Amino acid sequence: MSVAVLGIDWQTLADAVGLGAIYALMAVGIGLVFGVLRLVNFAYGQLVMAGAYALAFASERGWPVSVGIVLCFAVVLVLSLLMDRIVFRPLRAQSPAVMLVATFAVAFLLQSIALLWFGPLGKISASLATLNQPVTISGVDIRKIAIVATVLTAACLLVLVLLLGRTRVGLHMRAAAMDFRTAELLGVRAGRVIGAAVLISGLLAAVVAVMLTVQTPLVTPDFALRDTIFVLAGVVLGGMNRLVPATLGGFAIGFASGLLGGALPTDQSQYLPSFLFAAVILVLLIRPGGLFTREGQQAVERV
Amino acid sequence: MRRVDPIIQLLAPIALVALAALVGTIVSTSTETYVINALVNVAIVVALYVFIGNSGVLSFGHISFVAVGAWAAGVLSMPVEEKPAIMPNLASLLRDHTIGNVWSLALAAAVGAAFALVVGLPLMRLSGLGAGIATFGVLEITHNVLRYWEKIGPGLNTFSAVPESTGLLQASLGAALAVVVAFAYKRSRFGRLLSATREDAAAARAVGVSVYRQRLIAFVLSGALAGFAGGLYVHLLPVNTESVYLDLTFITLAMLVIGGATSLWGAVVGALVVSGVDSFLAEAESGIHVFGQSLDLPAGTRIVVVGALMALVLILRPAGLTGGRELSLWQRHPLRVLTKFAR
Numbered sequence: 001m002s003v004a005v006l007g008i009d010w011q012t013l014a015d016a017v018g019l020g021a022i023y024a025l026m027a028v029g030i031g032l033v034f035g036v037l038r039l040v041n042f043a044y045g046q047l048v049m050a051g052a053y054a055l056a057f058a059s060e061r062g063w064p065v066s067v068g069i070v071l072c073f074a075v076v077l078v079l080s081l082l083m084d085r086i087v088f089r090p091l092r093a094q095s096p097a098v099m100l101v102a103t104f105a106v107a108f109l110l111q112s113i114a115l116l117w118f119g120p121l122g123k124i125s126a127s128l129a130t131l132n133q134p135v136t137i138s139g140v141d142i143r144k145i146a147i148v149a150t151v152l153t154a155a156c157l158l159v160l161v162l163l164l165g166r167t168r169v170g171l172h173m174r175a176a177a178m179d180f181r182t183a184e185l186l187g188v189r190a191g192r193v194i195g196a197a198v199l200i201s202g203l204l205a206a207v208v209a210v211m212l213t214v215q216t217p218l219v220t221p222d223f224a225l226r227d228t229i230f231v232l233a234g235v236v237l238g239g240m241n242r243l244v245p246a247t248l249g250g251f252a253i254g255f256a257s258g259l260l261g262g263a264l265p266t267d268q269s270q271y272l273p274s275f276l277f278a279a280v281i282l283v284l285l286i287r288p289g290g291l292f293t294r295e296g297q298q299a300v301e302r303v
Numbered sequence: 304m305r306r307v308d309p310i311i312q313l314l315a316p317i318a319l320v321a322l323a324a325l326v327g328t329i330v331s332t333s334t335e336t337y338v339i340n341a342l343v344n345v346a347i348v349v350a351l352y353v354f355i356g357n358s359g360v361l362s363f364g365h366i367s368f369v370a371v372g373a374w375a376a377g378v379l380s381m382p383v384e385e386k387p388a389i390m391p392n393l394a395s396l397l398r399d400h401t402i403g404n405v406w407s408l409a410l411a412a413a414v415g416a417a418f419a420l421v422v423g424l425p426l427m428r429l430s431g432l433g434a435g436i437a438t439f440g441v442l443e444i445t446h447n448v449l450r451y452w453e454k455i456g457p458g459l460n461t462f463s464a465v466p467e468s469t470g471l472l473q474a475s476l477g478a479a480l481a482v483v484v485a486f487a488y489k490r491s492r493f494g495r496l497l498s499a500t501r502e503d504a505a506a507a508r509a510v511g512v513s514v515y516r517q518r519l520i521a522f523v524l525s526g527a528l529a530g531f532a533g534g535l536y537v538h539l540l541p542v543n544t545e546s547v548y549l550d551l552t553f554i555t556l557a558m559l560v561i562g563g564a565t566s567l568w569g570a571v572v573g574a575l576v577v578s579g580v581d582s583f584l585a586e587a588e589s590g591i592h593v594f595g596q597s598l599d600l601p602a603g604t605r606i607v608v609v610g611a612l613m614a615l616v617l618i619l620r621p622a623g624l625t626g627g628r629e630l631s632l633w634q635r636h637p638l639r640v641l642t643k644f645a646r
Contacts, residue, residue: 097360270450288433
């Protein structure tokens with residue numbers, strides 16, 4: 001059974017949706033922090049990488065999966081709070097470009113710490129490998145991870161929507177994302193809002209780490225680096241200033257690269273990044289606010 | 304007194320380059336390679352400075368100009384009989400011709416400038432984050448295309464068999480040339496107009512300066528310098544797509560930021576200081592003896608140290624080691640930092 005167009009089979013389609021879901025979560029993680037801090041976190045992928053190493057570490061010692069996941073969450077959360085405290089907080093007054101350079105430095109720093117600590121060869125995270133096996137749904141084999149990723153992402157997004165829409169801290173975060181200074185004047189506490197954004201973004205990075213290690217069990221220092229670059233492209237494509245467009249952009253990039261990577265022959269799919277980034281540049285030039293934003297919602301950098 | 308300052312602003316970086324070259328002549332051959340590499344880095348960082356420093360706009364894309372420069376010089380200066388082994392799918396025009404060292408460097412600069420013009424025409428409308436991400440996109444595209452398009456280069460292979468003409472002399476002359484060009488640009492009408500747009504874009508526009516045009520001029524000039532530096536680079540060591548990608552982008556940006564992005568002096572100091580630290584650590588990674596102590600650092604220490612150094616400088620001294628100022632005997636410039644980039 002296959003979809004007629006391009007000879008894509010259902011399995012490729014499901015995998016593409018799964019990858020899109022994972023990228024959507026990363027996009028939310030990056031977008032949340034961008035909303036309140038105007039900070040594009042290039043080092044987001046290294047949070048995921050750290051979580052993946054925690055999982056691999058637990059898996060190599062034969063610890064149960066649950067312990068590995070708890071360890072992964074702990075490592076990622078501590079690291080993201082540290083990153084905020086040590087690097088982002090002192091740089092808060094700087095221009096977005098300086099902060100981007102700083103996160104670039106942090107990304108390289110963390111990557112080489114991983115290289116120092118664990119070596120270039122990488123570690124295997126095998127404890128969740130069963131999720132790579134397929135289930136058969138009406139004659140079609142679909143990998144469990146594709147389903148798990150989609151469901152988990154949907155659940156995370158639902159919780160996030162409720163959090164942002166129904167709670168006080170969510171309201172404050174939305175206000176801060178809209179206009180930080182006015183929100184602060186009206187009594188929104190900057191530290192708490194930023195802390196919440198960093199915390200949630202860290203939680204999402206940990207979830208992503210769990211799912212990505214199923215997709216790619218070999219954890220190396222440049223784990224999730226390419227994914228981060230793709231997601232950043234997606235976030236810009238969708239519209240950096242708003243969470244929903246950013247998420248859609250992340251999903252679109254993951255879905256497209258999963259689908260085209262699976263469907264096109266290698267000699268065409270190898271140029272996929274070029275087309276992707278050409279699209280990003282085009283969007284930046286023509287619709288700087290992003291593809292999925294309406295007119296009048298264009299991103300304005302805080303001065 | 305005021306007349307002396309510009310002379311010092313040119314001579315100080317040149318003297319530093321000459322000093323590095325002098326160090327290169329007295330050390331062992333293996334250390335000399337580090338010195339030559341440091342001098343090529345000076346050329347790259349000065350190229351970055353011409354655009355980033357004077358305009359205050361971030362660019363992650365300059366290493367793609369280094370890459371196309373390296374490709375142009377490497378492909379055309381490799382001996383014809385070596386080409387089929389390394390570049391089997393090369394277009395016939397490139398396959399059958401070889402040019403000399405100096406011509407290849409000139410070609411590298413021309414290709415770098417041409418590419419920068421093509422990229423800059425649309426991109427110079429952007430600034431801030433948009434510019435950062437779009438230029439990063441340029442780096443990704445260039446890397447991706449050079450990696451797989453085997454008609455114009457070695458693809459995944461390495462540029463071996465390119466004549467290794469970048470010795471100490473060529474590297475120091477190249478670095479000095481880059482410094483002189485950057486200095487001349489900074490002192491020219493164009494350079495002054497561009498720094499005016501950096502300090503206050505609205506005011507510069509109000510007196511009739513075209514921000515777009517001034518940025519484009521600087522972008523093309525720095526593209527030429529970066530391409531030229533790429534030519535030097537490919538004549539120094541066997542380059543491949545990975546050696547002109549993220550790592551080099553990171554380290555050269557770190558050099559610029561650590562030295563102080565808004566001054567030529569800062570660019571040269573940053574390039575040499577970070578190269579020095581980096582080479583020392585690289586040597587230490589393979590085991591050395593310092594003051595009777597044996598030092599053996601694990602692989603990866605270099606980037607950790609450079610990354611930490613860069614983060615520290617950004618946090619503690621965002622204008623860089625030199626404060627982003629040119630060297631001045633009378634310290635007439637106020638200490639405060641005005642520039643957009645470092646605020």
